[in-house]
Amino acid sequence: xxxxxxxxxxxxxxxxxxxxxxxxxxxxxxxxxxxxxxxxxxxxxxxxxxxxxxxxxxxxxxxxxxxxxxxxxxxxxxxxxxxxxxxxxxxxxxxxxxxxxxxxxxxxxxxxxxxxxxxxxxxxxxxxxxxxxxxxxxxxxxxxxxxxxxxxxxxxxxxxxxxxxxxxxxxxxxxxxxxxxxxxxxxxxxxxxxxxxxxxxxxxxxxxxxxxxxxxxxxxxxxxxxxxxxxxxxxxxxxxxxxxxxxxxxxxxxxxxxxxxxxxxxxxxxxxxxxxxxxxxxxxxxxxxxxxxxxxxxxxxxxxxxxxxxxxxxxxxxxxxxxxxxxxxxxxxxxxxxxxxxxxxxxxxxxxxxxxxxxxxxxxxxxxxxxxxxxxxxxxxxxxxxxxxxxxxxxxxxxxxxxxxxxxxxxxxxxxxxxxxxxxxx
Ligand code: IMP
Numbered sequence: 001x002x003x004x005x006x007x008x009x010x011x012x013x014x015x016x017x018x019x020x021x022x023x024x025x026x027x028x029x030x031x032x033x034x035x036x037x038x039x040x041x042x043x044x045x046x047x048x049x050x051x052x053x054x055x056x057x058x059x060x061x062x063x064x065x066x067x068x069x070x071x072x073x074x075x076x077x078x079x080x081x082x083x084x085x086x087x088x089x090x091x092x093x094x095x096x097x098x099x100x101x102x103x104x105x106x107x108x109x110x111x112x113x114x115x116x117x118x119x120x121x122x123x124x125x126x127x128x129x130x131x132x133x134x135x136x137x138x139x140x141x142x143x144x145x146x147x148x149x150x151x152x153x154x155x156x157x158x159x160x161x162x163x164x165x166x167x168x169x170x171x172x173x174x175x176x177x178x179x180x181x182x183x184x185x186x187x188x189x190x191x192x193x194x195x196x197x198x199x200x201x202x203x204x205x206x207x208x209x210x211x212x213x214x215x216x217x218x219x220x221x222x223x224x225x226x227x228x229x230x231x232x233x234x235x236x237x238x239x240x241x242x243x244x245x246x247x248x249x250x251x252x253x254x255x256x257x258x259x260x261x262x263x264x265x266x267x268x269x270x271x272x273x274x275x276x277x278x279x280x281x282x283x284x285x286x287x288x289x290x291x292x293x294x295x296x297x298x299x300x301x302x303x304x305x306x307x308x309x310x311x312x313x314x315x316x317x318x319x320x321x322x323x324x325x326x327x328x329x330x331x332x333x334x335x336x337x338x339x340x341x342x343x344x345x346x347x348x349x350x351x352x353x354x355x356x357x358x359x360x361x362x363x364x365x366x367x368x369x370x371x372x373x374x375x376x377x378x379x380x381x382x383x384x385x386x387x388x389x390x391x392x393x394x395x396x397x398x399x400x401x402x403x404x405x406x407x408x409x410x411x412x413x414x415x416x417x418x419x420x421x422x423x424x425x426x
Pocket of ligand 1: 016017018043044045104128129130131132133134151225226230239240241242275277306
């Protein structure tokens, strides 16, 4: 992916998250000097399989699994300090050396226990189906200008007052919501006292770090979390996460300018899944949905919830190409389709007898559209051993060609299994 003119590559999810970004990041990170997480928080669950080991990373960039790669948590991330250090310790236990390899933006906002409590209590009635990781409340505090940033840990004398004000506010909200739950000031204080000595040595101006790395000719990979249709501006609002998951978020969340980006890779699953509530026009039903879920292991990496499954939706993916400015595609989980005799692909929508080529913003409209399917022949033979396009059955190649045509964007990677080596570089 990197080359003489390609120093900065972004990887984004082009559907509703869970596209298999962790695997693609892992493959490309092998050539990267720096890997940056730039938005979201511990709601992400990036799965990487190396040999017999499976790693699910929520907060630390997937690049950590390559020994020479430096990992950065950018300013756009809402950082859950508990998950972060637990994950770091687990990596060390499993033999990964993390010394001098992890940096955290001093501008990144902290996810506190009271954010998680508010998230889970509120979702009982709001029913977005959040991951309960405190993401929405933490971003609300950020835009409401009452967030706590990593850099605030440098002023421990101010923390008790800051925390008291925030915990009181959350408790008032909980009371107004009719919830009996209450946030504890002591819990938040204890957490920050414990973790500050470990956090501060990692805190720095990571935008500057990335800028200098690029100026020195280093290769930088920006690792997106979630997917375009969960973007707070462009997704199926309000059934979205609270950050900009699209490529624009990569620059604001890293602290570099848009001109720094050289390639924007969109990861699409060969079919579609969604976890949580909200529209999913090409959702399959009954036995077909169960088959996709079983063969694809479609259970949330963060919450374990069964994912809703359906067919590839080209209207969604085309929209994603446009709003992200994708320059290349990585198609994942092609092997999951090995089992099907026929594979429907949603090519457009119909609404009240008219053809619709673009994603409507209005959920009421999106809930009423009828996907128009083209049915492609399946291949019904294993693809997980393929390492070149030529190794794939003709029908599988035709399937990929059709996706490429529908999206007008070249496919650079095809993933045919969970392991690192199960990848075709086109
Ligand atoms: P939140 O990000 O926890 O606030 O959840 C908001 C919505 O985004 C819910 O529908 C979640 O299921 C979904 N979501 C958040 N993170 C991920 C992810 O990493 N993969 C897939 N869906 C996600």
